[in-house]
Structure formats: C-alpha cells, structure tokens
Amino acid sequence: MHINGVWSLCDDDVLRPVIYGEILTxxxxxxxxxxxxxxxADRTVLSAATLAILHLQPLATQVHLGGLGGRxxxxxxxxQIRFNHGAGGTVTFRGYYAAVTEQEALDINxxxxxxxxxxxxxxxxxxxxxxxxGQRHQYIIVQT
Amino acid sequence: MGRETEVALAGCHIGVGTExxxxxxxxSAQSWRDDNTLASQQGVDxxxxxxxxxxxxxxxxxxxxxxxxxxxxxxxNAAWLQAHASExxxxxxxxxxxxxxxxxxxxDTPEEAIALATAAHPEDDGRxxxxxxxxxxxxxxxx
Numbered sequence: 001m002h003i004n005g006v007w008s009l010c011d012d013d014v015l016r017p018v019i020y021g022e023i024l025t026x027x028x029x030x031x032x033x034x035x036x037x038x039x040x041a042d043r044t045v046l047s048a049a050t051l052a053i054l055h056l057q058p059l060a061t062q063v064h065l066g067g068l069g070g071r072x073x074x075x076x077x078x079x080q081i082r083f084n085h086g087a088g089g090t091v092t093f094r095g096y097y098a099a100v101t102e103q104e105a106l107d108i109n110x111x112x113x114x115x116x117x118x119x120x121x122x123x124x125x126x127x128x129x130x131x132x133x134g135q136r137h138q139y140i141i142v143q144t
Numbered sequence: 145m146g147r148e149t150e151v152a153l154a155g156c157h158i159g160v161g162t163e164x165x166x167x168x169x170x171x172s173a174q175s176w177r178d179d180n181t182l183a184s185q186q187g188v189d190x191x192x193x194x195x196x197x198x199x200x201x202x203x204x205x206x207x208x209x210x211x212x213x214x215x216x217x218x219x220x221n222a223a224w225l226q227a228h229a230s231e232x233x234x235x236x237x238x239x240x241x242x243x244x245x246x247x248x249x250x251x252d253t254p255e256e257a258i259a260l261a262t263a264a265h266p267e268d269d270g271r272x273x274x275x276x277x278x279x280x281x282x283x284x285x286x287x
Contacts, residue, residue, distance in 0.1 A: 009226055011233040012280045020218060022211070030211070032218035032270055049240055049254040049275040082202065082211075090202040090211050103240075107277045114197055 002086035002137045003119070005037055005130030011107070017123045017130040019111060024080040026055040033109055035081075037130060039121055041112035044081070045074070046099035050109055054079065059096060072105040074098050081115070086137075217270025220246055225272060238278040244271040 005019035017037040022030040023046070033050055046054075058075040077099055082092040093115055100106045119132035120139055133139060202208060221243040225232065232241060232248060242249045242257035245265035251257040254273055261271050 006222075008222070009229045011229075011237070011276050012283065013230075014283075020215065020222070022214070029269075030214070032214055033273070034222075047275060049273055052254040053258055053273065084211065084215055088208070088212075090208060092200045092202060094198040094200065095196055103275050104277060107275050107283075118199070 001091065001119075001132075001134040003083045003091075003132040004086065005132075007125065007128060007130060008034065015125070016108075017125075018108070019083060019130065019132070021081055021083045023050065023054060023109075024082075025053070026057065030082070035109045035111040037116065037121065037123055037132075038110045038112065039116065039123065041110045041116075043110075044095075044097050044112040044115055045106060045110045046077070046097055047106045047109050048100050048103045049107075051075075051077070051099040051101065072100045073102055074100045074105075083132075214270050217268055218272060219270075221268070221270055221272040224248075225274075233276055233280075236276050237280075238276065240273065240275050242271055242273050244268040 003019060005017055007015040008018040010016050018034045019037055020032065021035055022032050024030055031053060035044075054077065056077040056079055059078055060076040061074075075098070076096050078094075078096050080092050080094045081097070082090050084090050095114065116132065119134040122129050122131040122133065122139060124130070202211070224246040225241075225243050228248070236250050239250050239252060240254045240257040242251075242254075242261040244261035245268045247261075247264065249257050249260040249264065251260060254275070258271065258273060261268070265271075
C-alpha cells in the first residue's frame with residue numbers, strides 16, 4: 001500500500017508534509033480534508049474547523065492533549081478517515097479520534113501514530129516525497 | 145461481497161475487509177465491537193484508541209469512482225490555494241477560508257465559509273476548508 005502526500009505551503013510560509021484524505025460526517029457524507037503528517041504526534045487530532053462541519057456527537061469531553069502551548073480543550077468523536085492509495089483503492093480507518101474545540105489550538109488536522117505507526121513514513125523535503133508505505137511497498141536506503 | 149486478505153504490516157497482523165464485509169482484524173485482542181462502553185465514559189484515555197482502530201479497504205467500483213472524482217476536485221482547489229497562498233494568508237488571518245470551484249470564500253466560522261462556498265458552487269464537493277491562525281509563527285504540533 002502506497003499513500004502519497006504533498007508538501008503544502010502553510011500560512012507561515014513553511015512547507016509541511018500533508019496527506020489528502022476524507023472524513024465521514026454525522027450525516028453520512030464524506031468531506032475531503034488535509035492531514036499534517038506529524039511523526040511526533042501520539043494521536044490523530046482533528047482541528048476545530050473540521051470538527052465544526054462534521055456534526056458528530058462527542059463521545060467524551062476533557063480528553064487530555066498536551067503540546068508546547070499547554071493543554072488543549074478537546075473531545076472524542078467516533079468516525080472514519082480514509083485515504084486513496086497507489087493501487088487505485090481507498091483504505092478506511094474507523095476509530096475514536098480526538099478533536100480540539102478552539103480554532104487557534106490547531107489550524108490543520110494532525111495524523112498521529114495510531115495510523116502512521118502502521119506504515120513506513122517518508123517525509124523527505126529534499127526529495128519532495130511524502131508517503132506512507134505498507135504491505136507490499138517498502139523503501140531502500142542507498143548510498144550514491 | 146468483496147475480497148478479504150490478510151497482510152503483515154508494521155509488526156501487526158492485519159486483515160483487509162470491505163465496506164460490506166468489515167472483517168478487518170483488530171490491532172489487539174480487544175476488538176472494536178467489544179468496546180461500545182467507551183461511548184458512555186468521560187475523560188477517555190486516548191491511548192485506548194490505538195487498540196480500537198479498524199482498517200478496511202473500499203472495493204465498490206461506484207464508490208471508488210465517486211472518491212476519485214471528489215479527490216480531483218479537491219486537488220484543483222488545493223492547487224488554487226497554493227498558487228494564491230501568500231495573498232490569502234496575508235489578508236485573512238483569524239478567519240476561515242473555503243476554496244470551491246477554484247474560488248475563495250471567507251467567513252468568521254467554518255460553517256459560514258462552507259455555506260458561502262456551497263451556495264456559489266453546489267456541484268463542488270471537493271471543497272477545501274482551512275482556518276488561518278491570527279499570528280504568523282513557528283509551530284510545534286505533536287499532540
């Protein structure tokens with residue numbers, strides 16, 4: 001399985017590794033969105049903007065999410081996230097995901113290790129590659 | 145009924161099911177189905193989520209065609225934003241932006257931005273939504 005991403009220009013003029021995906025709303029529609037590939041993130045966390053348009057019932061509140069800026073107010077929602085892969089298919093991840101409730105807390109959805117940990121993650125700025133590799137896809141390190 | 149396979153991935157033994165056949169194996173002994181008590185709890189330990197993730201493969205051709213068409217529209221909107229990033233980010237800090245039909249819509253809330261975009265381009269379900277932070281500063285995410 002080979003899920004490709006892109007380097008996306010963000011508001012601070014920084015290029016960040018992003019994978020395009022979709023999230024299932026409470027009304028059963030899929031909405032496309034972006035996920036930051038953050039190898040340091042323990043959890044996948046949805047932004048407040050994304051949460052607002054999903055119309056999902058929170059399963060729990062007061063989830064503890066910490067970062068450099070301290071703790072963020074968040075909740076847990078049950079939904080599905082899916083990504084297109086290189087073979088032309090789509091893979092879906094059903095689970096419980098955290099979501100922040102304050103806009104300034106997070107400007108982009110973060111893809112965390114409960115998903116990225118299932119793959120070999122390539123975040124290669126010089127090579128302009130962002131990819132999740134699994135199953136029959138692997139990478140090889142070579143010396144040129 | 146769709147295909148079901150099993151693969152070894154990152155040290156976990158995982159099965160691939162389909163939308164109509166969600167036979168994907170759990171990533172631990174505790175399965176998704178076994179854990180519906182989570183919904184009634186407060187203060188969930190998010191570490192638990194790692195044990196409850198279920199992965200499925202979409203195999204329905206019609207659904208895949210819809211996904212790819214929507215993705216193509218989303219990528220067009222994302223490309224538009226990348227081409228106009230400097231202008232958009234500079235002028236709309238602290239606001240939500242939505243790109244639809246390769247056109248920018250701005251509002252104070254995500255719902256309003258989506259509503260504006262949907263009204264102008266109801267055919268475009270590949271809308272791109274972003275919140276532009278008030279301040280331009282270096283960020284560490286890692287939640």
